[in-house]
Amino acid sequence: MPFTSKLACLVLLLSAGIASADTHPDSHAPISVMGDHTHSQGEFMLGYRAMHMSMQGNRDGTSSISSAEIASTAANPFGAPPTLRVVPEDMTMTMHMVSAMYAPSDRVTLMGMLNYSTKEMDHTTFAGPSGTNVLGGFTTKTSGMGDTSIAALIRLGDSHHSKWHATVGLSLPTGDIEETDDILTPMNTRPSPRLPYPMQLGSGTYDLVTGLTYSSNADRWGWGSQWRSLVRLGENDEDYTLGDEHKLQGWLSYRINASLSLSARLAYLDRGNIDGMDPLINAPVQTADPDRHGMQRLDFGLGANVLLPGQKQRLALEVTAPVYQKLDGPQLETDWVLTFGWQYTP
Ligand SMILES: [Cu+2]
Numbered sequence: 354m355p356f357t358s359k360l361a362c363l364v365l366l367l368s369a370g371i372a373s374a375d376t377h378p379d380s381h382a383p384i385s386v387m388g389d390h391t392h393s394q395g396e397f398m399l400g401y402r403a404m405h406m407s408m409q410g411n412r413d414g415t416s417s418i419s420s421a422e423i424a425s426t427a428a429n430p431f432g433a434p435p436t437l438r439v440v441p442e443d444m445t446m447t448m449h450m451v452s453a454m455y456a457p458s459d460r461v462t463l464m465g466m467l468n469y470s471t472k473e474m475d476h477t478t479f480a481g482p483s484g485t486n487v488l489g490g491f492t493t494k495t496s497g498m499g500d501t502s503i504a505a506l507i508r509l510g511d512s513h514h515s516k517w518h519a520t521v522g523l524s525l526p527t528g529d530i531e532e533t534d535d536i537l538t539p540m541n542t543r544p545s546p547r548l549p550y551p552m553q554l555g556s557g558t559y560d561l562v563t564g565l566t567y568s569s570n571a572d573r574w575g576w577g578s579q580w581r582s583l584v585r586l587g588e589n590d591e592d593y594t595l596g597d598e599h600k601l602q603g604w605l606s607y608r609i610n611a612s613l614s615l616s617a618r619l620a621y622l623d624r625g626n627i628d629g630m631d632p633l634i635n636a637p638v639q640t641a642d643p644d645r646h647g648m649q650r651l652d653f654g655l656g657a658n659v660l661l662p663g664q665k666q667r668l669a670l671e672v673t674a675p676v677y678q679k680l681d682g683p684q685l686e687t688d689w690v691l692t693f694g695w696q697y698t699p
Contacts, residue, residue: 377608384693385404385618400452401449402448407445412685415677423436423639431637437637438539438637439638440477441476442490444551451467460508463505463506467527468499470499477489478490478538491535493548495548495553498527499528500560520581523559524562526559529555549634566579593643597624602621604617612662616654620652639682645683647680648678651675666696668693669695671691672689673692
């Protein structure tokens with residue numbers, strides 16, 4: 354075969370490879386997976402995700418625990434009163450994420466992501482220093498920008514149908530950690546203290562993001578897996594460090610046709626407790642206890658990816674629910690998470 358023909362074949366093979374990487378709905382992972390794919394040199398992508406999380410009821414370990422049980426048995430880490438007096442009943446969080454990806458070379462894809470979240474938590478306040486008489490309820494709400502992440506996704510190697518890439522990034526402390534709101538105390542007063550850790554918008558620390566992603570496909574089937582860790586670097590200005598997070602997940606997808614694929618995903622998440630404490634967060638409520646934030650959770654998700662005509666825009670949806678959760682409790686349990694996404698490649 355003459356050299357030019359060989360070259361033409363090579364170009365054809367390469368472009369076929371690139372085309373198959375970008376022109377199927379399942380060439381992206383389920384929408385909840387962050388940094389799942391890389392781009393070819395010069396490509397740009399704009400993304401938007403909306404995530405809604407619903408938590409209702411408490412658990413200690415793997416068992417449910419009622420609010421009255423918490424008020425009568427769960428120790429107050431601050432000593433007096435002896436047990437917790439304020440109990441979170443439910444929480445919702447809605448997060449909007451805007452991301453941009455750009456590949457300066459075939460090997461490296463750069464990615465940046467901003468987010469804005471709204472959090473709401475409903476509580477029951479039990480009257481006085483002990484007992485289970487309900488005094489009343491109250492809701493705290495915070496909203497604002499969260500932490501900003503920047504990352505490089507580095508292609509490690511593509512074989513015939515398999516791809517590997519590593520993720521190295523940094524989460525910047527752009528989220529506020531000094532949010533306050535009105536509360537109802539067991540003594541029937543209504544001050545506006547600094548809110549406990551889950552209601553704050555950021556970590557307050559620079560956090561290292563590392564990960565490894567694998568994906569492959571055969572015919573209409575696709576599968577992949579990802580390890581991703583968030584490791585806190587140092588202590589924030591309020592004298593604490595949020596727990597590190599480690600996530601291991603795997604997914605399977607099936608392409609129905611050229612524009613629709615369906616997916617199933619399993620994700621294992623491990624989160625540590627808080628190291629240190631914010632001296633301004635000291636109410637008799639579980640969320641103020643640095644040792645009641647750790648957890649291990651296994652989530653199951655079902656999703657759909659849609660590639661719109663013209664192949665420049667994608668829509669995706671995924672609903673996730675825990676099949677197992679073990680909480681350093683009492684802690685609110687997660688019930689379900691819904692994620693929607695739109696992605697645009699000009
Ligand atoms: Cu992208």
